[in-house]
Amino acid sequence: MNSVPDLGHGVGLRREHFGRVLEGPTRVDWFEVISENFMGKGGRPLHVLERVRRDYPVALHGVSLSIGSTDPLDRDYLDRLRELADRVEPAWVSDHLCWTGVGGHNAHDLLPLPYTEEALEHVVARVEAVQEHLGRRIALENVSTYLHFAGSTLPEWEFLAEVAHRADCGILLDVNNVYVSAVNHGFDPEKYLAAVPADRVWQVHLAGHTDCGSHLLDTHSRRVCDEVWGLYRFATRRIGAVASLIEWDEEIPDWDTLEAESLRARAVRQEA
Numbered sequence: 001m002n003s004v005p006d007l008g009h010g011v012g013l014r015r016e017h018f019g020r021v022l023e024g025p026t027r028v029d030w031f032e033v034i035s036e037n038f039m040g041k042g043g044r045p046l047h048v049l050e051r052v053r054r055d056y057p058v059a060l061h062g063v064s065l066s067i068g069s070t071d072p073l074d075r076d077y078l079d080r081l082r083e084l085a086d087r088v089e090p091a092w093v094s095d096h097l098c099w100t101g102v103g104g105h106n107a108h109d110l111l112p113l114p115y116t117e118e119a120l121e122h123v124v125a126r127v128e129a130v131q132e133h134l135g136r137r138i139a140l141e142n143v144s145t146y147l148h149f150a151g152s153t154l155p156e157w158e159f160l161a162e163v164a165h166r167a168d169c170g171i172l173l174d175v176n177n178v179y180v181s182a183v184n185h186g187f188d189p190e191k192y193l194a195a196v197p198a199d200r201v202w203q204v205h206l207a208g209h210t211d212c213g214s215h216l217l218d219t220h221s222r223r224v225c226d227e228v229w230g231l232y233r234f235a236t237r238r239i240g241a242v243a244s245l246i247e248w249d250e251e252i253p254d255w256d257t258l259e260a261e262s263l264r265a266r267a268v269r270q271e272a
């Protein structure tokens, strides 16, 4: 049994929709926000977030934790994240199972890890340190990948499951990322979804990607495709009712289009 609440069906809160969301009411159940956009900042964004938080559950989703890096954990970043979390009281805090830089350089990308026992021990120790620092457990998300390490000894789904088990953290299962990586690397996405420990999944991400011909690119710039809806149905049958979230970050549509995607997630889950 999962240890976090099912928040229903939400969308990522983006600046373009601040006005519409504050006007209320909406038909979405909850919002996810990018932590870094609100950390250590006052002003309108934080004011909007606090208003939204009065009416909806909110989750904090970060992009800069760099849990897989060999650089020391950024204590200042963690302090600011803790401060935001203490203020917002989110349903949970999440980031990505990846690294984003090394030697102080930020690659501004979510880069894949080698899936080895050594990397596993490294990541688990860092997740434990982060959870200790924040005073709360976190969820880690599988990322879209375009290359892999020849030295990997475990499939990604086993690595993800082991991190969650050993560090006692949650999983943010991005179904679109599973699909993008499956096509790019030629594995069966259902095999991935079937191997994810259902009781660790706190949340699902759904998003659109771009077909570049030679590979799929995780762009969050369009509607969720039929294949990903099919995989969401498959995942829901296995995992049960966990919070879903539509991510749309480029070519952001009007509110009604975004809300309709969330309502579709609700319908697909009900059907499943």
Ligand SMILES: [Fe+2]
Binding pocket: 141, 174, 177, 205, 207, 247
């Ligand atoms: Fe995602």
